[in-house]
Amino acid sequence: MSHDSHNHSHGHDHSHGGHELPFWRKYIFSTDHKVIGLQYGITAVFFLLFGFSLMLLMRWQLAFPKQAIPLIGKLFTEDGVLSPELYNQFGAMHGTIMVFLGVVPLAVGAFGNYLVPLQVGAHDMAFPKLNMMSYWVYFVGGIVMLLSFMTPTGAAASGWTSYPPLSVVNGPGEGFWGGLFTGQSMWLLGMVFLITSSLLGSVNTIVTAIQLRVKGLSFMRWPVLVWAQVTTAFLLLLAFPPLEAAGIMQLMDRVGGTSFFMPSGLVVSGEAWKASGGGNPILWQHLFWFLAHPEVYVLILPAVGIVGEIIAVNTKKPLYGYKTLVYSMLFLGFMSFIVWAHHMFMTGMGVTMSTFFQATTMIISVPSVIILTTYLLTLWGASIRYTVPMLFATAFLPMFAIGGLTGLPLGLTASDIHLHDTYYVIGHFHYVVAPGTLFALMAGVYHWYPKISGRFMSDTLGKIHFWLSVIAINGVFMPMFFMGMAGVSRRLYDQTVYAHGLAAQPLNVIMSVSAWILAIAQLPFLYNMATSWKWGKKAESNNPWGATTLEWAASSPPPHENFTTPVEVYRAPYEYSSNKKLLPQFVQEA
């Protein structure tokens, strides 16, 4: 795909006097933020599809326990039935891949890389070589994760949260190298790569956004997407290192025989655990959630930014309360660092700390509500143009609302007693991430496609994709709330073992069928993305949607150094002219 994109931009390269680079410098080890953005995007989509297919297989076992998977089951096990070992591996890797290799690289790596320099009017990222390195470190991390399936004991199988002692005692391996070449150790190594990549990327994003702003672009003139990406970058920068430290310690526990997370007196399958003991398994949870709660906002903030841009363009009026929105995002980002222990209410926490964390959790719901409200109020008095990206962006609003609201019973300790670690939790965060973030990202793909390729994606296919997805995705996640209410624990290989699980089993069939329909619904999207590159309707102007931000000042696709003529910013991102029409930031009013 990236190959074609640059055939288009050739002309610009020449006219700009850029010297010809060899193929591998231009498309593979490129330092151009746009090529890197596309590399991130394509890799992330691959991982998203891979992580999704793991879940599609697991959903067969959940809907029809202990029955052989038709057609392809024999590839995995002898009798075609997904074994509990594989189920746990797929579960852990589904979570890891979707979050760390799919959504974050797509939202931050791809959209951030492609759009932030354009939106601030820069010619490239501040550190282009670092940018390239960040992609390749991510790539290696992804490969390490995939290779972990090849180890003798298979991939990591302790959930994406990797709680010790389970993650340490699971398939420990013999000796140092034997211990290293196991699923969980490879998972930890892979995480170290991914964290490093994120750090490089976030340093780059922040410096680019702050230092390379074009003339006239003060902070309060940043588009919401830039604000969202910068906040996200800070979260990645400051929340990820504790997990890196924790990852190193868990790796030491696995291959070095230390006891950071292993308490004294452990007896595993009848044998005393051979390590000194004296560690604390809860410490891992603290360090893990110190990252993983901000990570939730890493997932949602870029989506909020994308939706904001699309709503502003397609309602053809300014975003309501831009400043409130910006401060809410910053507040959200900051607060996300002090709510993490609400994931740990069941670890025997005292009343004082649990009350503290309930309170911070309730406080953090306020900026989320404000963000949603500003978007809803923007719709008032608008003239809504229902393009495909706008459809996805409008669907984001109620889906995100469901995801947010269902966080309330989980954030309050008393109701959490029943709902903790049930399907209710899964429903809650999937509503935030799947029909929330992923819908926003899809909207982003449809919206910026004409900028990236110079051509539109098909509207008809887009609408088919939208309606099928929106129905199917609710079929997948809505029943989870009922199942969670019924008390079905998450990560169960076969819930029909339990009486209350058996009673709720019909819901599993609905969810699985919906998931498979959802998979089919993505085919028109992929086909659309691939074919529109060559055969899509040509975008006649640089700014086909009538958008207001700087990326639409560049030609489509933008040439190697983005802007061939100098650009300048004259006003805040969402303002209108004297004739009551939205006016781009980069156009001087006559």
Add this chain to the structure above:
Amino acid sequence: MEQPKYGFWLPPNISTHGAEIDNLISTLHWFMAVLFIGWGLYLVYCLFKFRERPGHEADVTGNAHFVLPKYIEIGIIIIEACLLIFFSAPIWARVKQDFPKESEALVVKVTAEQFAWTIHYPGRDGKFGQLKNELIDGTNPTGLDRNDPNGVDDIISPNFLNIPVNKKIIVQLSAKDVIHNFFLPVMRVKQDAIPGMTIPLWFEATQTGKFEIACAQLCGVGHTQMRGFFNVMTQEEYDAWYNEEEKSLLGDAATATEPTGENK
């Protein structure tokens, strides 16, 4: 004892404290429903009313001052604060903190392992025998020292938690290997069992019946299989069961002085 009715919503509640939790859950869901339906109606109205059509222009200046949303937001904050201060925190404190006196309650130890529950009754002396890791084997899952005078009459009940109805139960929860989660759906009881820690919890059942213990925390390949049984009996039934167990452990009362290892 009739089988409990399970379905697509909360399982039946047979605990003294569960009603409070259920009330909070339903209050919250009403609150959420009101908000969601309110937003939803507004959204649908906007999507229809303000659609792009000939002769309709976006009003770029019209929404400079909305006041209603501000009040709604303040309302939401107040409601959330009330839910936290008057419901969630006090319920949590009662459930997790206000323990009954040990003399008025039945105290049992529950130890989780991959993939079973071991329930340990202290016996008539009310004292638990010492647990020693080196004594752990296939027949003695928690390593109870039968030579400890306190441990002679202790009863070990693998996977069966039998309790009398209308009596306060204190569970001392721990785990041998990895983190598990002791979940009694019908009792609204859920607590992580963490190796290296003993975490107490308490509850009281109001109805008899045969229920289940579920593990709610991924604990390995047999996570699903970690199903325990939770039987709430009348006091008479419980006494009968207990005497039976004691008899099979100690033989006749006269043999109580013999080394108890032989009885196992």
Add this chain to the structure above:
Amino acid sequence: MGHGEMTVEEVKKHVRKYYVVFGALLGLTIVTVAISYLHLPIFQAVLLAMAVASMKGGLVAAYFMHLMDEKKIIYSLLWLTVILFGFCMLIPLFTLHGPQTTY
């Protein structure tokens, strides 16, 4: 860099400062080792050792890393980091060693 317009004279002044700080750091190193041989009660020992370490760290940051005359943006970044660092240090500690569920 903020020192772009420094003259040779100013640089020399800086260099003299570096030597003074160097001396102070060496002195404080001796102090901290000496304190440890007093075998104070643990609380005082930790307090004193950390106080000396913070003084040393402060000197390095202020003079060698030029935080004395650094720009606002760097300060804001560091304040944010310090606050989050505090959360990361204290909250796990309070949660793990604070009042637990007991009966």
Add this chain to the structure above:
Amino acid sequence: MSALIPYIDEPHPVTGVTNAKLGMWLFLASEVMLFGALFSTLIIMRTSATDWPAHGSDVLNVPLATLNTVFLITSSVTIVLSWAALKMKDLKKFKFNMGLTILLSFGFLVIKYIEYTSKFHHGHFPSTSTFYAVYFTLTGLHGLHVIGGIITNLYLIGPGSKMWEKEPERFTGRIECAGLYWHFVDLVWIFLFPALYLL
């Protein structure tokens, strides 16, 4: 290419810093969080440990560590002097001071090596107790940072110093950033030393 990215060698008029300096401080901020988590671990391990040496000095070699402290502090001075030399347009003096820095950091590693081997010799491994686990992990990670610093500094004194000819301002900026990193490594040690060896 570089001409297209502004503020590489001159500070941004609003923020007052160059790209590299802002980037370096951001990186250091994340490093603070990394070591923060490890110090947090140290405190938690220590407060809940059953077997922890009453004083680090009972089991660790304080004189060697003190010498190492002196090495690192001195190297911090020499690297800042090498920056000052560039400010005075004196490349030779820069190379001298930078060379000293590298030498001192090698000295640090050699002493670390002696310390480690003597621990291994006595059968003290990371798996021995949580104290040793913390000791080896923290000092090991710090050691890796030292090695990273040595590699960077070797590059800057060697092939990297060609930049001085064409872009002296940018090169001076690089040395300042390398210095910032190196001072941070020193700073971590300043806290590690009492926390592990003296308390």
